[in-house]
Every structure is written in structure tokens, then in C-alpha cells.
Amino acid sequence: xxxxxxxxxxxxxxxxxxxxxxxxxxxxxxxxxxxxxxxxxxxxxxxxxxxxxxxxxxxxxxxxxxxxxxxxxxxxxxxxxxxxxxxxxxxxxxxxxxxxxxxxxxxxxxxxxxxxxxxxxxxxxxxxxxxxxxxxxxxxxxxxxxxxxxxxxxxxxxxxxxxxxxxxxxxxxxxxxxxxxxxxxxxxxxxxxxxxxxxxxxxxxxxxxxxxxxxxxxxxxxxxxxxxxxxxxxxxxxxxxxxxxxxxxxxxxxxxxxxxxxxxxxxxxxxxxxxxxxxxxxxxxxxxxxxxxxxxxxxxxxxxxxxxxxxxxxxxxxxxxxxxxxxxxxxxxxxxxxxxxxxxxxxxxxxxxxxxxxxxxxxxxxxxxxxxxxxxxxxxxxxxxxxxxxxxxxxxxxxxxxxxxxxxxxxxxxxxxxxxxxxxxxxxxxxxxxxxxxxxxxxxxxxxxxxxxxxxxxxxxxxxxxxxxxx
Ligand SMILES: Nc1ncnc2c1ncn2[C@@H]1O[C@H](COP(=O)(O)OP(=O)(O)OP(=O)(O)O)[C@@H](O)[C@H]1O
Numbered sequence: 001x002x003x004x005x006x007x008x009x010x011x012x013x014x015x016x017x018x019x020x021x022x023x024x025x026x027x028x029x030x031x032x033x034x035x036x037x038x039x040x041x042x043x044x045x046x047x048x049x050x051x052x053x054x055x056x057x058x059x060x061x062x063x064x065x066x067x068x069x070x071x072x073x074x075x076x077x078x079x080x081x082x083x084x085x086x087x088x089x090x091x092x093x094x095x096x097x098x099x100x101x102x103x104x105x106x107x108x109x110x111x112x113x114x115x116x117x118x119x120x121x122x123x124x125x126x127x128x129x130x131x132x133x134x135x136x137x138x139x140x141x142x143x144x145x146x147x148x149x150x151x152x153x154x155x156x157x158x159x160x161x162x163x164x165x166x167x168x169x170x171x172x173x174x175x176x177x178x179x180x181x182x183x184x185x186x187x188x189x190x191x192x193x194x195x196x197x198x199x200x201x202x203x204x205x206x207x208x209x210x211x212x213x214x215x216x217x218x219x220x221x222x223x224x225x226x227x228x229x230x231x232x233x234x235x236x237x238x239x240x241x242x243x244x245x246x247x248x249x250x251x252x253x254x255x256x257x258x259x260x261x262x263x264x265x266x267x268x269x270x271x272x273x274x275x276x277x278x279x280x281x282x283x284x285x286x287x288x289x290x291x292x293x294x295x296x297x298x299x300x301x302x303x304x305x306x307x308x309x310x311x312x313x314x315x316x317x318x319x320x321x322x323x324x325x326x327x328x329x330x331x332x333x334x335x336x337x338x339x340x341x342x343x344x345x346x347x348x349x350x351x352x353x354x355x356x357x358x359x360x361x362x363x364x365x366x367x368x369x370x371x372x373x374x375x376x377x378x379x380x381x382x383x384x385x386x387x388x389x390x391x392x393x394x395x396x397x398x399x400x401x402x403x404x405x406x407x408x409x410x411x412x413x414x415x416x417x418x419x420x421x422x423x424x425x426x427x428x429x430x431x432x433x434x435x436x437x438x439x440x441x442x443x444x445x446x447x448x449x450x451x452x453x454x455x456x457x458x459x460x461x462x463x464x465x466x467x468x469x470x471x
Contacts, residue, residue, distance in 0.1 A: 030117045085099070179205075
């Protein structure tokens with residue numbers, strides 16, 4: 001009988017003819033076939049699947065819940081909903097399989113189980129897609145790992161170098177702050193190690209295994225600060241932010257949020273921040289709902305907050321909320337006995353980073369450095385040392401190596417000798433001098449320095465980064 005004859009006599013004949021052929025074919029091409037009953041317990045498994053799962057006797061699996069052996073299986077969902085999942089990708093170890101899942105029904109149409117087929121080897125035309133999928137998954141896992149690493153603090157309390165009485169006191173207070181879960185306020189001029197200490201407190205606290213997230217209120221334009229802090233709900237904006245964005249508070253959930261330059265925060269954001277601190281919840285832009293967050297705040301500022309409060313630039317209620325436990329970091333000029341240890345550790349790091357020979361610092365150089373007043377504190381010291389290393393070939397750095405590098409050491413004659421410079425270099429040098437002078441005049445306070453220079457805080461930050469006055 002040929003097919004035309006079969007269909008003419010019995011239109012349902014195709015089903016009867018095709019079903020066994022289809023099942024036989026599926027069994028041949030499938031890497032694995034598995035069936036479950038109405039309670040998603042394994043009732044049958046073919047040899048290939050058994051082998052893939054590392055078993056030789058099906059009895060070990062039969063009657064057990066499917067998830068005991070295939071944790072991400074969706075067969076229970078198929079049984080519960082009666083809906084097939086015709087095409088899906090399932091990761092299995094380092095391989096990815098194409099999976100089809102079908103419900104099984106009795107004659108009355110009642111769901112009595114489900115069957116799943118895994119296809120891999122025979123699907124040559126899908127191979128490029130599958131390898132791309134596996135590669136993207138690996139990349140995602142690697143990116144997540146790196147992101148986690150970036151959110152881990154780089155510093156511990158041992159990173160805060162210095163054994164002067166002032167430094168020992170800072171470390172004692174930081175150790176105490178790490179044991180308590182309260183808000184901490186770090187006060188000190190620029191470059192005195194506030195961020196380093198914030199990371200070190202986090203790393204020694206019970207939150208150490210969670211994220212440390214830093215936000216610099218002065219470096220972010222006012223219009224973006226709110227989104228940066230509290231996030232944006234999906235669909236709140238069109239364009240780049242259409243999919244929504246997590247705010248720093250959410251990212252720091254369970255961990256620590258470091259609010260750098262908190263004194264530069266606009267009043268409107270101060271009010272919102274105060275609410276978050278009081279309620280421990282945030283409202284992403286456009287979300288119309290609040291999310292609970294558990295975040296420890298470490299705030300830092302290089303400006304005199306009390307003065308800002310008096311001038312009405314900083315909310316007093318927020319100031320009291322932040323100022324639960326404050327630590328004042330001493331400027332470098334007040335702890336010159338730490339200079340040697342700071343130079344040693346910085347030179348060690350320069351050597352590691354650049355691969356250049358390790359330099360030593362001599363007593364004459366230390367005396368020269370101690371005479372300078374370091375408006376940029378340890379950050380400036382590190383930059384000065386790096387320049388000295390680049391300019392000198394000798395193994396030991398002496399006072400003269402700093403003569404042209406330290407601003408005060410530039411005599412008029414030396415200045416004339418250096419007067420003819422390419423214009424871009426001369427402009428950069430003039431900018432650098434103006435900025436260093438402004439920072440010194442403002443006692444290291446960036447907002448005040450920016451005002452003196454007649455530029456915005458954001459521009460000052462850009463220039464500091466360009467001129468490598470900041471790391
Ligand atoms: N006591 C210290 N020991 C070792 N390194 C230090 C110390 N203090 C600061 N540094 C280094 O100086 C640089 C500036 O430190 P940090 O960024 O923590 O300062 P900051 O007070 O937060 O500055 P800013 O107010 O400008 O943000 C960093 O490279 C940091 O590692």
C-alpha cells in the first residue's frame with residue numbers, strides 16, 4: 001500500500017505510522033531522554049542520559065524527584081502547567097544542550113507525566129549557536145567575578161602606613177569603628193587616606209564579605225546624583241537608561257557605602273539621603289515603590305562641615321546623623337616622623353608597578369621632604385616620589401633629586417632656565433601651579449579651591465586627574 005492509498009482510506013493513518021518512527025528517531029538522535037510521573041518523579045531514563053549523569057543502574061534514580069539529579073529541570077513545570085517547552089537551552093557541566101519537554105496525557109486528556117529530550121551531538125547546524133551561548137555564559141561568569149573583585153576593598157588596616165602617635169590613634173579608632181556597625185565620619189584634608197581608611201574599616205568589619213561601594217559626591221554632576229544613589233526603575237526614561245539602573249545604595253546592600261566629599265552634596269540630595277538613613281529604604285527614580293536596604297555608611301569630607309552647617313550649606317540634622325563616630329586624619333605635615341615609612345612603602349609600590357629598580361630614600365632627602373608643607377598630603381608625596389624616581393638614575397634618592405620637583409624649591413633662576421617649554425607643557429605647568437596654590441590657600445578644601453580658581457568642582461576634579469595630582 002502506498003501513502004496516498006493509506007491516507008485516502010484512513011486520514012489518521014499518518015499519526016499511527018509517524019509516531020513510532022518519530023520516537024525511534026528521537027531516541028537515536030537524543031543525548032538523553034527522561035520521563036517523570038505526575039508528581040515529577042523519575043519513572044524512566046534511557047542509557048545515554050543515565051551515563052551522562054554518571055550512573056549505570058537506573059534503579060538508583062527511579063522514584064526520586066527529578067530535581068535530586070537535575071536541579072534545574074523544568075519537567076515539574078511542564079507537569080504542573082500541561083504546557084510543553086518545545087525549545088530550550090540547558091547548561092550541563094561545560095556543555096549546553098537543546099532540550100524539548102512534552103507533557104504526557106492519558107486517553108481522557110489528564111496529565112500523567114512528562115518527557116524530556118536532550119539533543120546535542122547531532123545538531124550540527126545549531127553548534128555555532130550553542131558554542132556562542134556557552135562562550136557568552138563563560139564571559140558573564142568572568143565579568144561577574146571581576147565585578148565582585150572590584151567591589152572588594154583593596155586596603156586593610158595594615159595599609160595605613162605610619163607609627164607616629166597620631167597615626168596609631170587613627171588606627172585604634174578605625175579598629176573600634178570596624179567592630180561597631182554605626183555610621184562613621186572621616187575628616188581630613190585631601191590625600192590624608194580617608195578612602196583607604198574607609199576600605200580598611202569595611203575589610204575589618206562583619207560586612208567584609210559584602211560589597212564596598214564608593215561614590216564621590218563632588219565628582220558627579222548634580223543632575224545625575226539622585227539616579228546614581230537611588231537607581232532608576234526600568235522604563236522610567238527612554239534611551240540609554242530604558243532598562244533601568246541599580247543605584248549605589250542597592251549595590252552596597254549588605255555592605256558599606258562610602259560617601260566621599262559628602263560636604264559637597266547639594267542640599268536637595270542631602271534631604272533624600274537623610275530620609276534613607278532614617279528609614280533604611282530607597283525609592284528608585286520612577287519606581288513609585290520603596291526598597292529596603294541594609295547599608296553601613298562611611299562618609300568623608302575635607303571641608304569643615306560644622307562651618308557649612310553654620311552657613312546653611314549643610315543640613316544640621318544630616319550632620320548629626322553622620323557624625324556618630326568621627327575620626328580625624330592628621331595632615332602629613334603634622335606627622336613627619338611617618339615620612340620614612342611612607343616613602344619606603346610608596347617606593348616599594350612604584351618598583352612593583354613600574355618594574356624600575358627599587359630606590360632608597362636618604363636622610364638628606366627626608367629632611368628636604370619634611371620641610372615642605374604637603375597640601376596634597378600622602379597622595380602628593382607619592383606623586384613627588386614617582387617623579388623623582390623617573391628623573392633620577394641613582395639607587396639612593398637625595399635632597400637634590402627633589403629640588404626641581406617640590407614647588408618651593410624652584411628658585412627664580414631655575415625657573416628662568418626652565419622658562420622655554422612647549423606651549424602645552426607650559427600651560428599644564430601653569431595650571432598645576434595655580435591648582436596647587438589654590439589647594440594650599442584653601443587648606444586642601446576642594447570646593448573652596450575651585451571657587452578661588454573660578455572653576456566648578458567637577459572641572460577641578462578633571463584637572464586634578466589630568467595633571468595626576470590625584471590618583
Ligand atoms: N597613611 C597612609 N598610608 C599609606 N598610603 C596612604 C596613607 N594615606 C594615604 N595614602 C595613599 O594616598 C593616596 C590618597 O589616599 P585617599 O584617596 O585615601 O585620600 P583621601 O583622604 O580619600 O583623599 P580625597 O579627600 O582627595 O578623596 C592613596 O594612594 C592612598 O593609598
